[in-house]
Amino acid sequence: MHYRSEKLRLFEVPSNCMCITTYESLSGYVQQEEKYINDLDDSVRSLSLDSRGSLSPNLQIVTAKDVVLRRCGQTDVLPFEQCYPQSALQHCQKIGEGVYGEVFLYRNPKGGTSVMKVIPIEGDLIVNGEKQKKFEEILSEIVIAMELSNLRNNEKNTTTSFSQVQNVKCVQGVYPERLLDLWELYDETKGSENDSPQMFPPHQQYIVLELANGGDDLESYVFNNAQQAYAVFQQIACALAVAEAQLKFEHRDLHWGNVLINTVNKSKVLPFRLNGKEILVETNGVEATIIDFTLSRVEFDGVAIFYDLSLDDELFHAKGDYQFEIYRLMQKANGNMWQHFEPFSNILWLHYILDKAVTSAVRYKNPKSKIHLKYMAKLKKIKDEILAFRSVAEFVAESF
Ligand SMILES: Nc1ncnc2c1ncn2[C@@H]1O[C@H](COP(=O)(O)OP(=O)(O)O)[C@@H](O)[C@H]1O
Ligand SMILES: [Mg+2]
Incomplete structure (x- = not known):
């Protein structure tokens, strides 16, 4: 099920630059010629308003179209x-x-x-x-x-x-x-x-x-056994931890349609680095890719980019799958303030993925094998314990 919220917000994080702006309230964006955030990525920097929110003579108008074209490496459509x-x-x-x-x-x-x-x-x-x-x-x-x-x-x-x-x-x-x-x-x-x-x-x-x-989504992929589901879980956990550490990233919509799986050589090992520390994860023949950042949040050099889900009330009333409970749990965790970094949301999505893996919503070719039962028990144990962590970076640092 796909939900859409179109209220993009840019938010200046430092308290001395209190600046929240909605893109749609502006016909163009203002760019300060004297930049106060030097290392900020060009495209994002050009979208930040100065803290007074007022136009001064040395401001130039940069439209969202200009920024998109720049990201495309184009000067025109x-x-x-x-x-x-x-x-x-x-x-x-x-x-x-x-x-x-x-x-x-x-x-x-x-x-x-x-x-x-x-x-x-x-x-x-x-x-x-x-x-x-x-x-x-x-x-x-x-x-x-x-x-x-x-x-x-x-x-x-x-x-x-x-x-x-x-x-x-x-x-x-x-x-x-x-x-x-x-x-x-x-x-x-x-x-x-x-x-x-x-x-x-x-x-x-x-x-x-x-x-x-990236291959087929987790909903349609059929694993050999739970050892492969465990390998996918490990990859997603490490990826989220790395993105939390580097970009204060929350995915916010990591249901099983947004995790893709490719079949790879059984011996393939994936290298991750978390705050300089290398972590090697065995694929056991399955490589995961995370997609779809429509609802996601990142932050770099003091600017957060996110969708304001507080304006999307419908999202929080859906019932049925555990997926819909996760939106409400995320909202509870951040007090409906979606500009904030609350990495517990990533923990919630990992819990959801573990739930899919252990309730056999995820499909397995050999659900009776010894190896399957062994890894099923591992996944269940993690599922019981993971909600005690505040972020995936913390979970990975302690568990890997
Ligand atoms: N990199 C990719 N590799 C393979 N399939 C993809 C990839 N990106 C998207 N898809 C397929 O397209 C579908 C829709 O893409 P997605 O980015 O999730 O869009 P939406 O925001 O509309 O959900 C996915 O569920 C998946 O089946
Ligand atoms: Mg999707």
Whole structure:
């Protein structure tokens, strides 16, 4: 189930720069020429208001579109056809969908396969029952996805378990014929919950996120036994710990549709680094990737980026799965103040994943084997103990 809250907030964390602003209240952003936060990433810095919130003569207007284009490495929106010509889309397949867009697998120019998440933006048409995102609303997903992807190159806190961002493009034009055919094929074979992209006008704008292929989601993947579920749990825990330490990251929506699994060589080991300390995690043949940062929170150099879930009351009233209880538990933990860093939310999602693994909502090929029972017992023990930790970084530092 997908929930959307479109109230992006930027928040200056230091108390001397008390500054909360909503993007949608501004037609453009102001950038101070004399920068007071020197190391801050350019794109985010350009979105921070000065503490007085007033315009002074040396301010220049920077729009969210400018910042998105900069993150895309573009100076202007490019034609869809130019970025993704028909020939490049020949070996494409539709593999998934979300409320905000369609997800295709495609062969990249280097010969490997990548995932394209195509998100319509800025238009007036209602798509899949929702308003299209504006530049200022898509910006956080782009920035957060890129910062997490970049943790693979970070020295002190390192992980490769967040979806690898290969490219981000901002395009405009007719939805490619080939992708429309693939949409129809998916609808006929699997049934789509989305509106057909045929509805889009020829001048529609899109953001295309090109990501490494993370595999199948945890809901549909079938493990050999609980040892593999344990390996996935360890990878997710280490990834969250690393991102907490480096970016004060909370995922806030880590249900089993947002954890992907690739089958890999059984002997593959994944290196993590948490505050300079190396942690090696055995894959046991399964490699996990965390995706979907729509509701996530990060902070760097004093600026927090997050969605204000307090404005999304509906989210907290859903019933049924333990997933929906987690939103309420997160709200209780942070007092409905979503700008704050409350890493216990990541602990709650780990508890949810352990719950899925031990109640056999997650599927196993060999649930009677000795090794399965051994790791089932390990997972249950962790599930009983994990809520005593305040953050995943603390849990990992003590347990690994
Ligand atoms: N990197 C990826 N590799 C493989 N599949 C992906 C990837 N990213 C997204 N998907 C597929 O597309 C679906 C929707 O993507 P997601 O980022 O979760 O969007 P939404 O915000 O709409 O939920 C996922 O549930 C998954 O099936
Ligand atoms: Mg999702």
